[in-house]
Amino acid sequence: MKNVVVGAVSAVLLFAMGMSIVACNVNGKNKGEKISADSVWFDTDIYKINLGIDTTRDVDQTAAWIAGTDDENMVVVTKGRYKMPASVRTLEEASAYVIAKVSVIDKKNNTMVKTIDLNDEITASDDINSAELEDGKLKIKISSYDMKTYSVKTIEKVLDIGSGKVTETHDFSTEMERPADKTSKVGDYNVDTFINWSENGSSCTLAIYSPDGEMKKAELKEQGADIYEVPLILSLDEETALVAATTNAGIRFYSLDLKEGKIKDADPSEYEWIDAEYLRETKTINGELYYSTPLGLYKIDMEKKATEMVLDYGRCDLNRSLLASLEITEKTDDTYVLCGQKDYDMRYDANLAATEFYIVKLSKAAKNPHAGKTVLDLYAPYGQVGETINEAILKFNKTNKDYFIEVTNKYTTVNYDDFSEIDSEDEYENITLNKGAKMSSRLAMDIMNGEGPDILMNTSDYGQLNNDNYLVDLSPYFNDLDKDKYFTNLIDAAKTDGKLYQMPVCYTINGIFTDRKNAGSSGVGFTTEEYQEFISGTLNGEDLITSGQAHYFAKLFSAMSDKFIKDGKADFSGSDFKVLADYVKDNIPEKAPSWSTYKGPEINNKAAYISCYAMSGYFYELEEINGDITVLGIPSTDGRGPMIQAYTSFGVSSQASNVSACIEFIKTVLSDEIQEELAMEENYVLNREAFHKGGMAAVEFYNGPKGDMIFGFDHMTGEPLKNRIKFSEKDIDNLESIISSCSVMYTDDQAINIILIEEMPAYFLGQKDLDSVIKITQDRVQKVLDERK
Template identity: 25%
Template sequence: MKKKVARVLSMVLVSGMLFSIAACNSEKKSKVVKISEDDPYFTDKTVVLYQPESTSDQVSVTNMIDLGDKFAVMLDIYLSPDDGMMGGAITTYSTDGHVVMESEAILTDNFEEDLESTDMDIDDTDVAANEEGDGDEYIDDESEGELEGELEGELEGELEDEFIDMDEGIYDEGIYDEGYEDEYYDDWSQYQKQILIFFDYDGNKLSEIDMSDKLSDPDAYFMSMTKDGKGNLLLCFQKDEYTEFSYKSSILLKTIDTEGQSVGQDIAIELGEYESAYSVDTDGEGHLIVQKWGERGGMLGIYDESGKLLFDIKPEGEYADFGGIYPINGELYVLLYQSDSMGVYKVDFEAKKLGAEIDASNLIISTPIITDDGVFLNKASGIYTYDLDTGKEEQVMSWNDTDINVAEAVHSSVLPISKDKILISQSYYYGTMSYYGYGAVDTEEEIEPLTLTVLDRAAKNPHAGKTIMTLGGLDIGYDSALTEQILKFNKSDKEFRIEIADYVDRLDASLLMNDIEDSYEKALIDLNQKLYLDIANGDGPDLLYTPYNPANMDRYIAKGLLVDFYELAKDDDSFAKENFLPNILTAFEVDGKLYEMPISFVLSGWSGPERLIGSRTGWTFDEFNQFVDGLPSDTIVFANRTQKTMLSELLSASLGKFLDYEKSQATFSSEDFYSILELAKTLGSPISENEMYDEGNYVDEWELMSKGKLAMSSAYVYSPAAIVDQNSMFAEPVTFVGYPSESKQGLLCSSNGHFSIISTSSNQDGAWRFIKSMIDEDFQNSLAKQGYGIPVRASSFEKHIEEAVKQYEQMYSMYGDMGGYGMGNYELTDEDIELYREIVSNATVREQTDAQIMAIINEEAPAFFTGQKTAQDVAAIIDNRVKTILSERS
């Protein structure tokens, strides 16, 4: 008994000490850290890999391989017509942008697929082909309807399985040519090229080879490139053969030396029927490793050097697939995806199967780079070596020690040459597209080149003397708009330099290995807790950035950990609330104080036919229940909505009313929460999110909409395009309405990113200076143009609307009355713009979330949904568990 009392007393004493320490830490100021000349820094040299001339060009870097004294880069280049649409001329360029050849476009061999990909409709086709012409003549208006009818009849009747018999030619935009196949393949290089470029380690181009000249079979297309284990490069091509009832592929392997000269004989590998390949690698032990896909999922083909099949490895489970091949130190490891898990396995060549799973979860969540020197990981914070045996990581360099865009580096192809030299290649160029939902090419946007950057460790850090200001959060190293602004700030500010602390790199990867549906949520909870504890203990960043993954800030506010922006800016003449959308800033206020500064936002709620919902913007729970009870008997309220999703949506508007962070109290035992549980149970499906899309469970929403039998759908409003989309999907005028609430609020406001300044930071002035650069006219106008959500600055909001209208008009001029994606075709009208303004102005409440508490609710609510417990019993359990969590946090 005495021992038990002593143990309890010691726990109380320790708890008191921890509370005192936390309280003291919340008052202390963070240490000021300055950069010294000896701190690491990498210079950067950037060279052009490829300069697109057209906004429709598509270029990707498929491989970057170290060859010992130089390195090779393979570019996969697709040159589409100059106007970005079907037809027109095709221009071929060298990698530096000089015109090589121009030719007439030969259009694709799958007419219906092209119609789908361009949102075209047979009824909207203005021009049809002249069957007896040579492809350059067009029929007159009188015959157009007749020929269109014939064409439509062919597509619906004679041409089964949605393809045109290649022996009968092709109709497309006035072109008909029975011999198009020969012309198409003769000009294949005008559509797609593979350019192999050799560089020295300083980024100087040594040579360039058009690999199209190396390929004798015009039907084959490039797949991948790897080293053959003998100092040469192995180029992998695939050829597909289709018949009416079968499909078969073959692989062609071509070896070249480091000067680009052919070595030995080409190797042909015939795959089985209905098998295709998507990568070929070598293990350094004389084996060719082919990732294949068959009728029952992924498989691994092990071949000898001559291309002879030794054996296939077919993992257990239907539709399992391989996600990566890792030849490391003479052994072969593979990443395997299965229906409910993923893992890394060693290949057992003797047993001809996969061995036991190994603990290599970090290989899965990071981008592995396999070189002769070992395994490297490209993470948000930099480049790391990775020991497969111990799972230990060691940082080679930090992106903070460079003056390059961190987000671009993380998404780039990276090749570590040594700890002092890193090569970075942008991975792709897909044209300058608009982001307003229309897929239009932004013809005014400058065409940037695809580049290669050489990083070299410098003897001295040029930023010595500047104060380090840390920006913390989750996934912030992947936000290109943010990291570009950080780069600009770091170059211009004379006093401060921002460094990123992306907590996503501290992820416990084991949380993601199983229980796929909830694993990501659990991982986010774990990371947010680590970030909160660091800040509460005085060891966190100066600024906190919350991107699209929302974190609950109420607990920070309750503990006095955040700065009030209004107080900070009260003497700053450059900041005035009236320059912003007032209702949006108000939505983020707490008791008249602003602890979170939103940069941009989107709105969420529900939408449905105006004839059913009326002209309302919000409703109470009683009004919503009356609406549901009054629907026609053949009308479904929601389709494909789980009970979990329904519960989450309903609580996103009202979670805060059940929580008191300051007092660590929870009040879910209330009639309001019982009503929410009942609604979620009634309107949602009891199956899981994964099961929802299984055959027999999924309901065709499009069909329901087309028949006017779907009452509600989720609505995400990010620009005026959302109005057109919803009207088009329902094929009738639509009402946008908020989730049920006591205040009958409109759509919820969710930030695309918001900042907070930590109250213990010694760099608050510098932090505010940076945040102001994110809400000034220049940056907010760039958001308006790029489409990264809705800007918070009032003048930029107007530009955002102007840009959306301009992009829509461009699409309308290209494709006609095709603004929407559904059954109806709707223009973007003045009435739509006015409705959009009203929807935005009616948003007065921000999304309320707390991932850890929602996890508890989602664990306990199914007991009510299945009838095992009453709503009162479930709410009482939730209250107790949430109170414990809130007490632990404090």
């Protein structure tokens, strides 16, 4: 099962990263465009509704959604549970912790009319799958687990909204042994999705319920393809649905006969315009189909086979992250109504989402208040920016008199590659390197042509861009940062030839997580010789880095690229290159182990090769690894420390409409307020005080009931621990010292790594001597570097 899960996770990552890249001007705008007075803007009214949850109790989890509206009211269903003590043993005891409520809200005044408690109808063995309002009746579908027969049955309870009483109960047999992974309303039918995992792969079962309650099953299987998710089931006509499945072979489309329960392949060319990643939640309003993305609300036109943005979340004064987490409930010509719970990401207050339900009304304004400002395009992959960065954008747009930042996903992704044959880390990295090289080149080309974005977010992995031709050197604008206030060593680590092209804001720590006593002579990393001794001794011969020779060498090269490429000149003739090459040739297997057979190194809680993300990730490693914990750099010639990898970063285009305005925005992101907000979302940040404050909030949070769920159980047996690990300020201080030891920022130059992977095996396999390989490799790399000038 472990190997299946590893493969699934890798394939999902590949799905996210491995789509063909197409450049397009999404908004149809020209660079440096000024906002006109008659351009669309929305005035907003926002209401928070109390759902009646007892916040004096510790809330474990909740979910709330709109079940429907009528002329006067909207109906919200809330499900979840309060935190249960370990002493709870019986179903009756557990049911006292169930949250099951129906809220009736007046649409005109946006006030609560009444709350109906369903605790007499819902037990701890039940789960509300869906709810639909029809003629004053709420039809609630419930998956009920029978602990005697170990089976699941689906029950529909009909709630009369007026009386607050259940008037009907219908029993639908599913013949399933567990609740559905997802329930979709498709016309008059309901479809439950079940993903079936096994050692041999994964498939999907669809349970289709007709309007009269009859159930039919359709098995979704494909030779050579593992199905990981069904993000979309979309009605094509009264009895046919389109099914989109995420697989290790990319996105697959199927046609489902709802009446007969039969499924067949659909022509993928008919649906290549559909981005199933964002179409996972659709809503029908006034007969029209809508879905939400991080950028805005889109309408689907099945006849034209097209989607259209009808509501740009950046064209109002509310955080686009809030709007993206809501769903549309009503629409007129000039007004949209969105409702739902806010997504709080990884905030430390577990009760925040439980207590808040939002109703947002957006009405077209007579005039755009930002008329006359020049637009700065901020590119973010997939349009994903995050709540706090969105707050920084709002702050900038409100305070800057001349410029207005708009978020764009200019480089859209439409085609899907086949990953079904991938079975190792090397094969995975071949895909990501090639995709990264294409994306990096596309950005570089557009910047040179004056068509690129003004601000580039989260592109620090693209080493090709770290060049004066593409990005502005940020160093002169941030040389005065106080090293006592900020981790300025990370800014130094991000520099290329002494120039700062991409500002790291939030980051992971990449390296060897182990006891401090295992460090080499530098105290922060290993030389190649020291690392081999560490493997053969402490780790009993099991290398933590599982790449094959070519990819292993590329990893080591990237972490030391400052030794080999300076000021646009490649020089591989020195001893450092030879040391790395000989180490790999003598100690590393030709190919990475197969995911199908590799079980992982047996390291007995002594070390792990990790990318440490978030405070919870650090705490998890503290629990797993024994000793005085630190993170050490991967093998190098000088024993350098661990790397950071920025997952939130900012660069400024060399062709930006106004560099000073872009710099002003980055300074906003580095302000105390924004840094602290980022830290309270579990991010590692640059501001030391904000980092420490966020760390101490994490200590309190994970030492409490929420932490018990993560750290209070034996991961092998599932049994509660008598003495679970507790965290302290000492752990935060230790993490701060680890961050202070980071000296390199991960930033692959994909095109150069591809050359290394192609050429170095000739030496590793004894086909050519090293000098010959160096000459060919260096010449090819230099040619690439020269083409960028």
